[in-house]
Structures are given as structure tokens and as C-alpha cells.
Amino acid sequence: MLKIGIVGLAQVGKTTLFRILTHAHGSGLGSGRPEAHLGVVHVPDPRLDRLVEMHPGRKAVHASVEYVDAPGSVIDVARSGTQMGTLREMDALAHVVRVFEDEALPPAGGCVNPQRDIESVELELILSDLAVVEKRLERLDRDLQKQKNPALEKEHHLLLNLKGALEKQTPLREVSLSADEEGIIRGFTFLSLKPMLYVLNLGEEDVTETDAAEQFAAQAGLKQRPRTTVTAVCGKIEAELAELSDADAAEFLESYGLKESAVTRLIHSGYELLGVISFFTIGDKECRAWTLRAGGTTWDAAGEVHTDFQKKFIRAEVIRFEDLVAAGSLAEARNQGVLKLEGKNYVVQDGEVLYIRHS
Ligand SMILES: Nc1nc2c(ncn2[C@@H]2O[C@H](COP(=O)(O)OP(=O)(O)OP(=O)(O)O)[C@@H](O)[C@H]2O)c(=O)[nH]1
Ligand SMILES: [Mg+2]
Numbered sequence: 001m002l003k004i005g006i007v008g009l010a011q012v013g014k015t016t017l018f019r020i021l022t023h024a025h026g027s028g029l030g031s032g033r034p035e036a037h038l039g040v041v042h043v044p045d046p047r048l049d050r051l052v053e054m055h056p057g058r059k060a061v062h063a064s065v066e067y068v069d070a071p072g073s074v075i076d077v078a079r080s081g082t083q084m085g086t087l088r089e090m091d092a093l094a095h096v097v098r099v100f101e102d103e104a105l106p107p108a109g110g111c112v113n114p115q116r117d118i119e120s121v122e123l124e125l126i127l128s129d130l131a132v133v134e135k136r137l138e139r140l141d142r143d144l145q146k147q148k149n150p151a152l153e154k155e156h157h158l159l160l161n162l163k164g165a166l167e168k169q170t171p172l173r174e175v176s177l178s179a180d181e182e183g184i185i186r187g188f189t190f191l192s193l194k195p196m197l198y199v200l201n202l203g204e205e206d207v208t209e210t211d212a213a214e215q216f217a218a219q220a221g222l223k224q225r226p227r228t229t230v231t232a233v234c235g236k237i238e239a240e241l242a243e244l245s246d247a248d249a250a251e252f253l254e255s256y257g258l259k260e261s262a263v264t265r266l267i268h269s270g271y272e273l274l275g276v277i278s279f280f281t282i283g284d285k286e287c288r289a290w291t292l293r294a295g296g297t298t299w300d301a302a303g304e305v306h307t308d309f310q311k312k313f314i315r316a317e318v319i320r321f322e323d324l325v326a327a328g329s330l331a332e333a334r335n336q337g338v339l340k341l342e343g344k345n346y347v348v349q350d351g352e353v354l355y356i357r358h359s
Pocket of ligand 2 (some may be wrong): 016
């Protein structure tokens with residue numbers, strides 16, 4: 001499962017965000033606790049709801065993403081190396097940035113300053129990667145003196161480039177890499193290479209400023225950056241909302257002049273940042289949304305569903321969600337002959353419904 005690590009400075013609202021996303025209630029999630037919390041988050045998708053409506057008797061199974069709440073300051077983690085393993089295995093990072101003012105809770109650095117916090121965390125990720133690159137380069141220098149090896153020379157050349165970028169304080173997610181190069185460095189699990197979702201944790205008084213994230217992102221120059229997304233929530237309000245019944249929640253939202261909770265938007269920002277698409281299957285018992293890396297084929301999709309389906313793959317019947325809705329049901333679409341038959345190299349598009357034929 002894809003994993004997003006919630007990181008940030010100490011006491012900025014990471015666990016609060018984790019609770020909002022996972023609807024985890026109550027005890028065991030106090031601040032300052034040493035262990036990381038894991039939680040599975042279902043990705044809401046109205047298309048899936050529609051498929052269930054069209055195919056009665058099936059239950060909806062959503063795509064899901066795992067969130068990990070890394071406690072304490074990510075700077076301490078990067079410096080001390082404890083819990084670094086957890087951070088390294090993440091597919092993306094969600095950096096919670098404190099924007100809210102609260103006199104009872106003195107902020108790191110003496111005053112609230114989101115831009116400074118973003119820069120200092122970024123710098124720490126960059127320094128951590130630089131240390132990894134330098135260590136590996138030393139090793140490669142020694143090995144290359146002993147013997148010529150084209151693969152090692154290629155790696156050496158690439159790492160020198162990355163070192164140059166890091167020394168200019170450019171995070172690796174902004175360096176353009178070929179698929180081949182990405183493969184070479186995958187094993188290093190660089191932190192500044194991970195896609196980054198900035199979550200601005202607003203104060204209650206700022207909560208209606210839905211364009212606050214937009215404005216800030218533009219000012220801070222985050223908008224043009226590759227593999228970076230910015231979104232804003234008010235942790236305090238969302239946390240209270242998560243504890244309420246639907247009716248009470250609606251009233252509560254209205255009292256703040258809000259229409260809807262930010263949770264769905266938050267989940268979608270994270271999901272999109274991962275660079276994935278959703279495809280659907282319709283079985284006898286369930287309609288299900290699955291996650292696939294953008295560019296994945298029917299063969300990859302079959303592997304997501306079942307390793308056996310992949311091994312025994314014959315063909316996939318494929319239909320766009322909109323075409324399926326127009327036909328009325330999968331059975332009807334098949335009758336009308338509007339399902340396309342595709343081989344294993346077909347690149348699956350977001351929202352396609354697949355029926356995998358296997359032997
Ligand atoms: N006023 C206000 N307080 C908040 C908000 N979000 C979190 N807090 C408070 O900030 C404190 C820290 O919140 P946590 O969610 O535990 O922060 P954390 O980043 O997980 O903290 P550590 O794991 O200890 O680093 C708590 O007292 C929260 O109630 C917010 O949006 N507004
Ligand atoms: Mg915490």
C-alpha cells in the first residue's frame with residue numbers, strides 16, 4: 001500500500017491531522033509519544049458510489065492510502081537518525097506547517113513563520129540526502145580506482161549531478177531524472193526526492209480563507225514547483241468535526257460559515273500527489289477502486305488485483321466510466337459490444353473499468 005508520512009516541526013498539529021484523516025478517536029494518540037501511528041485512509045470517489053448504485057447487491061471497496069504520523073520534529077529525526085527507516089519507506093511526505101496562533105503554545109523559533117519552517121525542514125531533508133550521496137561517492141571512488149565498471153561510472157556521474165543540486169539547496173524532487181536514473185537511485189530512498197504535500201494548519205479565525213493556501217503558495221514560490229502541492233485546513237475545527245454526528249457537523253460547519261469539511265480535499269490532494277490513477281473492477285460481491293501508478297498497463301493492473309490474474313492473464317475488457325454509465329451496467333455494456341478488448345501492454349487510464357480475463 002502507498003504510504004504518506006506526516007512530518008513537521010514539534011507541536012504543529014501532526015497528530016491532529018492524522019486523527020482527522022483516519023477518524024481515530026480518543027486515547028493513545030497523545031502528543032510527544034515516541035512511536036509512529038499507522039492508519040489506513042479510504043479515498044472517497046463518487047464514481048465508485050455510482051458503480052454500486054448501478055450494480056445492486058455489491059458493496060463499495062475504496063482505494064486506500066496509509067498515513068503514518070511521525071511524532072516529534074522531523075529535524076530531530078533527520079539529525080539523530082532514529083525513526084529514519086520509517087521516514088525513508090514513505091512514498092510521499094505531508095509536511096504540517098503551523099500557521100495558527102496560540103499563546104498557550106509557544107511556537108518553535110519564537111514566532112509563527114510558515115515560510116521559515118518550510119525552508120528549515122527542506123534544508124534538513126537536503127542535508128540528510130547530501131550525507132548519503134557523499135558517503136556513496138567515497139565508496140564509488142575507491143571501487144572505481146580498483147576496476148573500471150560502466151554501471152558504477154554511470155552511478156558516479158549521476159550522484160555527482162545530484163550532489164551539485166543538493167549543494168545549491170535544490171531538493172531532488174526538482175531535478176529532472178530519466179526513468180533509468182530514477183531506477184539507479186531508488187535504493188537510496190532520498191527524502192528530498194519524495195513528493196511533498198504542504199498542509200497549512202490555520203487558526204480558527206482564518207478558516208474561511210479557503211484561498212489562503214493559494215495565496216501563500218504563490219508568495220512562497222511553491223506553486224511552480226514540481227511534485228509539490230499545498231493545501232490548508234484548520235486542524236482544531238476539523239478535529240472537532242470528526243467527533244460529531246452528521247447533523248451536528250452540518251450545524252457546526254455553518255457556525256463557521258463553511259460548507260463542507262476539508263477532509264475529502266485533503267485526502268484527494270495526498271492521493272493525487274502520489275502520481276497514481278484509479279481503476280475499477282465490478283465483481284459478484286463488490287465494486288472496487290484500485291490504485292495504479294500513472295502509466296501502468298493492464299498487466300500491472302491485473303497484478304494489483306491478484307498475482308494469479310497476472311500470471312494467467314489472457315486479455316482485459318476495458319470501458320471508460322462514462323461509457324459504462326451510459327450503457328447502464330457492465331452486463332449491458334457487454335451486450336452492446338462497447339467493451340474494448342486489450343492486451344497486456346495497454347496503458348490504463350484513470351477511471352477505466354476493467355474485467356480481467358484469465359485462464
Ligand atoms: N489553536 C490551535 N491549536 C491546534 C491546532 N492544531 C493543533 N493544535 C494544538 O497543538 C497542540 C499539538 O498538537 P498535535 O497534533 O499533538 O501536534 P504534533 O505535531 O503531533 O506534536 P508532536 O507529535 O508532539 O510533535 C495540541 O495542543 C493541539 O490541540 C489548530 O489548528 N489550532
Ligand atoms: Mg504528534
